[in-house]
Every structure is written in C-alpha cells, then in structure tokens.
Amino acid sequence: MSFAVNFADIQSAAKRIADRIHRTPVLRCAHLDALANRQLHFKCENFQRTGSFKFRGACNAVMSLTNDEARNGVVTHSSGNHAQALALAAKMRGITAYVVMPTDSARTKCAAVEGYGGQIIYCEPTLVARETTAREVLDRTRGTFIPPYDHPMVIAGQGTIALELLEQVQSQFHTLDAIIVPLGGGGLISGIAIAARALQPDIRIIGAEPETVCDAAKSKRLGARQPATGAVTIADGLRTALGDLTWPVVRDIVDSVVTVSESEIKSALRLVYERMKLVIEPSSAVGVAAAMGPLRDRKDFQSAGVILCGGNIDLDSLSSLVKASR
C-alpha cells in the first residue's frame, strides 16, 4: 500500500512542529469506562492551540513551505477550526493567512481568526462563491493554498497525535488495542491510521460519524467513495466528505466506521462535561458516543484511545445542546 503520506512524513512532522504545538494530556474516567465497558484513554486535543487538532496539520503545512513559497502568505476557505489554526501557524511563521469566510460565519469564529492575525475575505455563503473568491485571492496574493484536510502535510501533522498517544499510554504501563476517531473529511483518521499501524500493525482504527452524514460509513460498505449527504448535524466539523488522499486510507487501513445519532452525541457531550469536567465540541462527542453505543459490545478489542478533537463551542450553545439531551 502506498498513500500520499508515509510514516517517515509523520515522524518529520513531529520534529517540525514539536516546539510549536502542545503535547496534550491523555485523561481517564472510571465512569465512562464503565459505560463503554472497556478502558478508555482520552487524547485531549481540545487543549491544543487554537482549541483543536487542526493546528497540528496547519502548522506542519506552513512550516514545510520554502521561504519562497511562504513569502506571499497562505490562503484557505473555512469557517471552522482550520481557519483559526492556519491563522496562528502563519503568524508564527511571520506571514499572512488569507481566510475566505462566508458572510454568515459566527462572529466569534471571525474574531478568533482575526485574533490570531488572519486576514478575512468575506464571500457569499455558497460553495461556488467560496471557491471563486479563494481563486481570486490566490491570483491576487500569489500565496499558497492550504486545504483543511486533503493535503499530505496536513495529514502528516494530524498523524503526530498517534505518536504521542501510543507513547503516553505505554508510559502509563497500559496498551491500546484500538483508536476511535471522529471522521469528517478524513484528515485526522488518515494521519492517525498511518502512524498507529506503523507502530502497532494489529491496532484497530475505528471511525465515528454522525448517522445523518454517514458518507464514510457508506463508502466503506460500498467500496466506493460517496459524496457528502448534505444533511445537517450538531457535529458541524464532520459534515464534509472524504477527499482524494483520505479515501484510500479509510478504504484500506481503517477497520470500520460506526455511526451515532444526534441524541447520542448530546448525551456524550453532557457526560464529558459532568464527569470529566471538560469542554468539548460536538464533533469530539461523536467518538465518545461511539465508544458507549455501537462499540460497547465489540469483543475484538479491549482498551481504546478516543480522540477529543476540539473544544470550540460557546457556553450558550453547549448549554442548550445539553439541555436538549435530558
């Protein structure tokens, strides 16, 4: 098997970004272990810089650029965590991040991008407008486009999570039989699968998806990549479909993709708040919900890592989602 990224790329990424990222802690919770019927090790990327794992990939991509490539800055279109991540990575490199965002983006997200020094270019809230505007910005600035997931350096950056997680769990004298990963565009699970399989070939890599946007589960089942369902989910980071680089990885070395309902996601959000005292966004709760729901009775693995991929949710939204879970 040959993918766009190999283990050596992930090891290089780890060296490249080591001093710029947080080595996030791995936490345990006896109550959630009981509900999931196995030992869980939670990798807290909600504590990562900019509040999500996206900073690893963005940082690796930006730091990999030659000085010539970097000079004119970097460009992306995103209304989510990748925008903030790219803005901070660019700031660290001393270059400009141009972020195309739809006019209906949440004000807090725009403020975060600007807070990290990013330059926002607003566009109409359609995919066509986003792409057209991004192309205009690229032409004007001659910057480098950094997409949110379908990019070798981005995938390699996300893979560094698995290097840390396996090392941290081992240093606690535990072993990991599986890693449960929220799945949207597939950048996170691809990096993790490539890294973890290299270190521990028999490890299970399991994707977790909201059932309303189950394109990856369907793609696996049919053996053919499916487009985004276009449906909505509270786990807004997971609405995207698999990419050209991530689909082969999901097809070939991800063991399975399970789905959870919106109400399971809300219950998991509430449990993590109440029992772990952690703020996570709904996308993170998808992995937790999978561990307690569809994966609870799986006998083919004992312990599992669960990636808490991000924590960017304002308190009002969290409060109303959790209320709705009662």
Add this chain to the structure above:
Amino acid sequence: MSFAVNFADIQSAAKRIADRIHRTPVLRCAHLDALANRQLHFKCENFQRTGSFKFRGACNAVMSLTNDEARNGVVTHSSGNHAQALALAAKMRGITAYVVMPTDSARTKCAAVEGYGGQIIYCEPTLVARETTAREVLDRTRGTFIPPYDHPMVIAGQGTIALELLEQVQSQFHTLDAIIVPLGGGGLISGIAIAARALQPDIRIIGAEPETVCDAAKSKRLGARQPATGAVTIADGLRTALGDLTWPVVRDIVDSVVTVSESEIKSALRLVYERMKLVIEPSSAVGVAAAMGPLRDRKDFQSAGVILCGGNIDLDSLSSLVKASR
C-alpha cells in the same frame, strides 16, 4: 513552629492514598500567562475523584482509621464537596458514610452523595440543626466524625497536592516561586503550605478569597482569627471561617491573603472555560482571578502554581454566571 500536621504526616498520606486518588495533571495556558503577567501552572483538582480536592483529605482520614474505629462508619455534615468525597472514601473502605444535609440542599448534590453510596440524614437548614442532628447520628451509629477541614488527617491529605505539583513542575524543567490557593476553612492551604515549605522553604504561599467573605485576609491583617462574615459569594465553597488547626498555619506560614470581587470571579470562570476548555466551579476561579487581578503586578515572585480546587457546577449555573460576566 509546630502545627497539628507535619511534613511526615503528608508523606504518609501520599503513600496511603496513592492508589485511590487521581494524580491530576498540571496544565498551562499562554493566554492566561499573558493576563497574569507570569508563568502559571494549573493543578487540575477539578479532575480529582468526586470532582474536587476534598477526596484527598477524606480518603486519607477514612483510610487512617483502625478497623475498630472504621467498623461503625463515618459521619459528617456538609452540603458540599466534602460530603461526596467522604461517601466515596467510605465506599472504598467498605463502610457507611452518614451525611447530614440540610433539606434545602441541591438535588444534584444529594444524588451525587447517594450515587457514591452515602446515607443522607436530612435536617432543617440551620447550623444548630446540623450540629444537633450530627450528634444524634453519632450517638446512634457510634461512627467517627470527619469534619471537612479542621482535622489533621484531612489537612495532611490536601497537602499531597503540593508534593505532586512541585514534582510535576520540576519534571517539566520549570520552577515554582509561589502557589496561589483558594481559601475557605483553610484545610487546603494549610496542607499545601506545610508540604511546600518543607520542600522549598522560600516558596510563597498566597491565599485567595472572595472580598465579600474576607475573614482570612482580615485575620491575617489583625493577627487575630475573625469569624465568618456571613455574607454571600458565588464561590460557595469559601464561605467558612478558619478553624482551630488551620488558623495557626495561615497566620504563620501563609505569606498573604488577597481578595477578589464577584465580577472578577465570573470573568475568570469565563476565561478558563473559553481558553482552557475546563469546567471549574467558582471557588476555583477565585485563585485564577487573584493571579490576574491583585497579584498581577507583584514583583517578588515569577512563576506560580494555581490550584483549580474543584469542578462541581452544573451547566445551567455556569452558563448564567458567565453570561453575567459580559
């Protein structure tokens, strides 16, 4: 100086409870460092079993009992974190915890005590009723009374936080010049002061108190122990006054006690939620608020530990407190 607890007691406590408590992580936050104008190391006792540091002291007290003493169970009166902590510690020992709670206690707190196997005895919501009822329960059960803070084994248990914190910060190749500790009855700060001073005699130990219930600050200033002010604060864990065992420690080896306003506490709650993705209760926010407010310009120490003492707050309450801080 001779206090009710010495360093050896705290070392014994650490051994006694090691397998039963969580060794809680120490987290950093660049944004809060900037606001506090120094390096802060947050000790996350909000992740401790039962959601607060109280489990350390309760566990040490319960595990120190002889079999004869333990046989008839343990008794306390508390509507707060000590109740849950004692219930779980007793459950681990296989004995009963009898907890006297006022009839107007929050339903979630009663549920938590019962969830850990504690037996609740309800009483009228007055101090007299609590004490009378506790005495009746003691007479009836012949159990052992374990108060929330003014008890050598409880203080020794809380002191184990300082052993861990200093070791954890050193293992990160940093040093600590001070520890900032929320101050109510003084059990937490007494244990920490005794342990930290033994390991590092020049360390600053600083108490943080809501200005509405500033009996400890006033006691320090006047050199004489003051009664509880009787006022209210959102940091409900800090309303109690100093005890017979904790006052001498606060008087002699706590460097200073600073106070913060209710609005500073709310802002700190919000910042820790938004920037650290942590759920903390208002008492924990008092230490954070002190670091950013009254201690910000202190030149006599550089880095500081901040004890996040607990995380027991329901999402509705957190949400409305944080709304009020805008």
